[in-house]
Amino acid sequence: MNLFSSRTFKGKLSALIVMTTGLALLIAVFAFTLNDNISVKKSIQTRLETQAKIIADTSVTALLFHDQKASEEILASLEADQSIVQAAIYDVDGSRYATYTTGTVITLPNQFSSLALKADKSYQNLHLPIHYNGKEIGQVVIVASTEELTQRIIYFITTALFILLVALLLSFLITGRLQNEILLPITTLTNFASRVRDEKDYNLRVKVQAKDELGSLGVMFNGMLEKIQERDNNLETLVGERTQQLEDKNEELSVEITERKAMLKMLEQSEARFKSSFDQSAVGMALIDSEQSILQVNDAFCSMLGYDESELLTTTLGSKLEAEDAILNKHYHQQLVISEIQHYEAEQRYLKKDGSRLWGLLNVSAVRHEKSFLHAMVQIQDVTEARELSRKLTYQASHDALTGLINRREFETQIKQLVASSSINQHTEHALLYLDLDQFKVINDTCGHIAGDELLRQIATVMKETVRQADILARLGGDEFGVLMGFCSQEQSQRLAESLRKEIEDFRFAWDGQVFNLAVSIGIASINQTTHNITEIMRRADAACYMAKESGRNRTHVFRDEDETLAQRQGEMQWVARINTALEEDKFHLYAQAIMDIKRQEITHYEILIRLEDEEGNIIPPGAFLPAAERYNLISKLDRWVIKKSLAWVTEQSALSEDDFIVSINISGLSFSEPGFTEYVLGLLQTYQIQNERICFEITETAAIANLSSVTEFIKQLQQQGCLFALDDFGSGMSSFAYLKNLPVDFLKIDGMFVKDILDDPIDFEMVKSINEIGHVMGKKTIAEFVENDAILAKLEEIGVDYAQGYGIGMPEPVASVLSADLVAEDM
């Protein structure tokens, strides 16, 4: 039962006070009992300990002089303490020597053992050693009854409960008394309030007796009665005033009603006039409701769409529109209904009853009454013819009449739209291709304009088939075309440009019994966050196309902005941080590319290459970061890293495989001018203790010429150690034959630019051949780079080149997988 469920305040107050008192006392009793229990226990323990100490002390001599009687006398002194029921002294051997007992049942063991003295609920044990000159010569054991403690607790609790009862009774009595003091004034006030309520006499006042809070309550109550009385009076005056006002208003209203009647008549006349003009209007007119249901139509509207009035009155305006237009229309209409707009106008396609389409210029305006929508007035004009004309004009303005492709202006508009969208995302990239036919002028000149036009039409068809569906192809004028590739990475665009080039290369134009080959030069410019300006984008693509033409036509060229050094440097600065981080985090990886001994048809060399792993785990080729590394003096750091890692790898591989292979390590020209570089490399060779004949350092021809003295010095020093040297990209410097005598290298690596075209280009073929011959005359081995297929390899064998390297021989692979793959192959 809830103690506070008592309905009177008095009851609640009593319960609260009695409960609080009771709880406080209970807690106090519990705490005191606990405390007393602990302290009594403690004091008994202390007392027993003291007793035992005295016994131990006084019985020393009795034990020493073997006086059992004296011992017993000493123990007998315990008689004074009634709680002690037994005691004994044990001698040095643990035998019981003297005993004291009050006749209680427990008997102490004859032989002392602290373990035998077990604690009991009703007895407490204590034993203490007897010392003489620091030696233990016996034990005192005391057994005490705990009855005293129990009795004491019972006594304590009984007393406490008694006090509790008395306190509760007292508090109950005092509460009763106090309540009268407090409750009486409240009761008086309550009675007075109900009297005021019953008599509704606000002139009554309560008599205030006390000066406490209840007294002020009475004062406030009186104040409140005063306010009510005052308001009563005010109200009466107000009612009188209002009644007069109401009578005045009534008179005004009756005048107004007469005026309204006259107005209504005028309105009816006006509506009749409106109705006839609506019905007879030449413009199609209709009234529609908020759901676009047709409420009323005129004859012009019906005849425009070929329906009867009755047919239209059961439908909506939207149902007579092309689905696409209906959606837009509905959207506008909703805005009109909610007053977002006041009217709307749109050219839309209407479905006539005979199935044909009609372009109608729709004009809808809302009719409202006091801001709430009543209906909408619809007007439709047939603009089909005007529309058709404008469509033709638009097409002509944006398209090239000859090829049917879009023209330059439209193309630029498209780019503008794409650029606007590309700024949304920083990863978005598009590409712009600029194509220029290489032999168009020849055909145009020899076969005439008609042939030229035909050629352009055919080429446009070829290109249309080649580009992706979403790509935008345009004729920019003359023999120039443009392709806009939306959302297309540079690599993709290059690939697509290449396929376009190939298609046009393969295309044959036949005219008047003649067959013409064509070629195209393609410039590629990428559109990304950094490019904003359409003119700039077009210029870049144009410039790239020019470069493609300059470098020999029938090729593609990706725009590189030599002018925008700032942007480039920013890119490179980023690389500086990335290179340093990569070195710290060991994100550079060694790759190796196989080099084949052509005569033996065996892999005998590996060229070590460097790759960077970026945050996403993508492998980045050196072309991306080496220029930055060179510019910001990080190249030597990278070179050192590569040499060290390579030597470590070779050492590791030597342990695994008996196969001897030569490892080529590239060194940048800048490293040679760096003080201490030679010493560093010599030191590494010392550390790793590998056969130095297996290490070949590759130096580019241009780097060697630029740093001739330091390179020569380096070569000499390391050749003394047995290291080999190769001159990289030989042929690109052209002036190089003269220097070759001064550079005591072991290998010449023939520039891949010559090698890759030796099958087709007789000059390249001759170049490779002569480099090889001169190299052999000078006692150097030759290595051909860019060996992409077996045909090139066969050609090189024919010339007598010693080694071959390239994708046709082996792709660069992570060093970890290079030799392991070989080992597996050998095992098989």
Next chain:
Amino acid sequence: MVFFSSVSVEAFADSTERTDRQAQFMAVYLLHFANFIEWPKATGEARNAFNLCFYAEGNVKSSIRELAGEQLKTTAIRLIEAPTFQVLKQCQIVFIEKRKVSEFQKIKQQTEGKPILFVSDKAGFIEQGGTIEYFIENNKLRFAVNAELAKETGLILSSKLLRIAKIVERKK
């Protein structure tokens, strides 16, 4: 007047040899006495040594000799057998076995006024002016103390010792 239980005393005829156990106890008790008696602050050499002198024969003598190497707290106990009169003055305890008790009066004269504890197992030793006298009661070795004499010579006997001793007074 010293009173001894006649039965036990007669069991100890002067000429008879003590049992080994009794002889051992007599020797060890001498050490115990040293622990419960306080000598006045001595000067010189005596400060660093506790001299236990004895005149004994037979197994009592050998038992006392076995005390060699014992310590009194930090002080080493020096056993001196039949000391010269000169040395005698520096003894803290002088034990005279009953067979040698004839020497006692001479010893006493030589050590007049020195704080020396005289112990013997000779019946009537306290009568002759000794401090502690061993006796046998119920086949157990006990001892009597002339507390007054001890006090006169400056020895302070612990209450613990007195509690188990038989206290006697010498006839004046």
